[in-house]
Amino acid sequence: MITQKYLDELTFDVLGACIEVHKAMGRGLLESIYHECLKEELRYRKISFFTELNVPLVYRNKELVANLKCDLLIENCLVVELKAALETTPIHEAQLMTYMKLLKAPKGILVNFNCFNIFKEGQKTFVNEYFKLLPKV
Numbered sequence: 001m002i003t004q005k006y007l008d009e010l011t012f013d014v015l016g017a018c019i020e021v022h023k024a025m026g027r028g029l030l031e032s033i034y035h036e037c038l039k040e041e042l043r044y045r046k047i048s049f050f051t052e053l054n055v056p057l058v059y060r061n062k063e064l065v066a067n068l069k070c071d072l073l074i075e076n077c078l079v080v081e082l083k084a085a086l087e088t089t090p091i092h093e094a095q096l097m098t099y100m101k102l103l104k105a106p107k108g109i110l111v112n113f114n115c116f117n118i119f120k121e122g123q124k125t126f127v128n129e130y131f132k133l134l135p136k137v
Contacts, residue, residue: 031084079108106131
């Protein structure tokens, strides 16, 4: 059963994986490089995920072809969107929140590898209405 506590612990583990990749690779690479390294780190840590997952788009009860892809869906409940940009912008946050909503995922992390410290400046964590409905423990 997914709980808020479980999601918080999973977030901590995934951020640890991101920090490990950042320590090994540094900043200044393409997003695709970090994506490949992070997938390998998640496998190493035995964290299950889908990558480049097609995000379903339903409008008026009809599934539309939109070619939306989220970078990672971790354990079917945590969306991770990766960037290697000078800075993240509100559009990046909106993209993550939209993926969370469409995938009915309660939590998401926006990770920007182009930083000096992932934990302090390279990540933002978001929750939505699905998170608030989960049991705390």
